Amino acid sequence: MTLKEVERLRPEDFKDINVPISTMLKWFDVCDAYWMHSGKIEDPHVELTSGKCSNGFFDCLRVLKYLNLSEILANQMARKIRFYMPNEKIDWVIGSPMAGITFGHDVARALGAKIFMFTEKDPSQNGKMLWKRVQIPEGETVLQIEELITTSTTLNAVKEAVDEGNYSPVNWVPFIGVLVHRPPELPVSYYGDRGVISLIEKRVWAVEASECELCANGSQRFRPKTHWAELTGKR
Ligand SMILES: [Zn+2]
Structure with a gap:
């Protein structure tokens, strides 16, 4: 498979199927992203x-910069999330900067969520995130989407920022969705009280x-x- 062929993949051709991990990794490989x-x-x-x-090495942006691949992978993410949470109401999808923003947006659309937003990096504190531009009304549910998880650091910084910055308590759904889960040890099934739904998982x-x-x-x-x-x- 060549980059030209990957660039021509059509999201509608993958909408109703589960794409094997080997195929997704092939796309990453062709994009020099893995x-x-x-x-x-x-x-x-x-x-x-x-x-x-x-x-190992992953750079999701090298894949997600292609609109077609981002859409296909976001659809795959949404399919898997719906498999684990068929009846869960998902009002908000929240991601983290930078590479996670466009992917989270595409996943939100694929899930039929109402709102997509993202946290911001706190310029004054390394590793800390901020949530200050919008408010999640009480009772609405929130799903966190990440493009890459290595350790829980960014993951937790996002949750902490939203929990701290939102005026009313935040109702997180019981899973986190991630495109590439690459922890230093496997298996990792939970971060805090939320389970992990990943499309690609490798021990790195x-x-x-x-x-x-x-x-x-x-x-x-x-x-x-x-x-x-x-x-x-x-x-
Ligand atoms: Zn060495």
């Missing part, structure tokens, strides 16, 4: 911006180079953003 270490010790691995080593670890088994065995490490070809073997 790479996982093969497990072979001699193959290279990822050097993160933090300086840590990792066995990150460790200091001094503790990295791949480095210790001579595997080279590359930064995905600058050395994609060396990392992936793609030309």
Whole structure:
């Protein structure tokens, strides 16, 4: 499959089917949005911006920037959410900046939710989010959608911001929807009291180079953003 073919995929062709994870990963691969270490010790691995080593890389924006892929994946997300919560009323969908905004918007539309909104990054406090522009009326239900979950940090910052910034108590539905769930350990089924509904799930670890088994065995490490070809073997 080529990028040209992916660009031509039509959302209506995927509306009533469950797209296999392997197919979605193929789209990510074609968009250079995904790479996982093969497990072979001699193959290279990822050097993160933090300086840590990792066995995997995801950049959802490289997929979600395509309107057709965002719509197809949002429809898939909505199908899965409706499978787990067939009768749950979902009034609001809330996402986080940046890559999660357009995806959350598309999921809200696919679910038939009334409102989509997103939290903002607090410029004065790293990692903190703000909720100050709109108010969720009492009794309305809220679903959180994320494009990527690595740890619970952003996830919880969104919930905390909305809970703190909203005048009346917020009625969260019992699940969070996420396009790519890539925790350092699996399985993770819950964050707090909310379950996880993911389309793609992979265990992606990150460790200091001094503790990295791949480095210790001579595997080279590359930064995905600058050395994609060396990392992936793609030309
Ligand atoms: Zn390493």
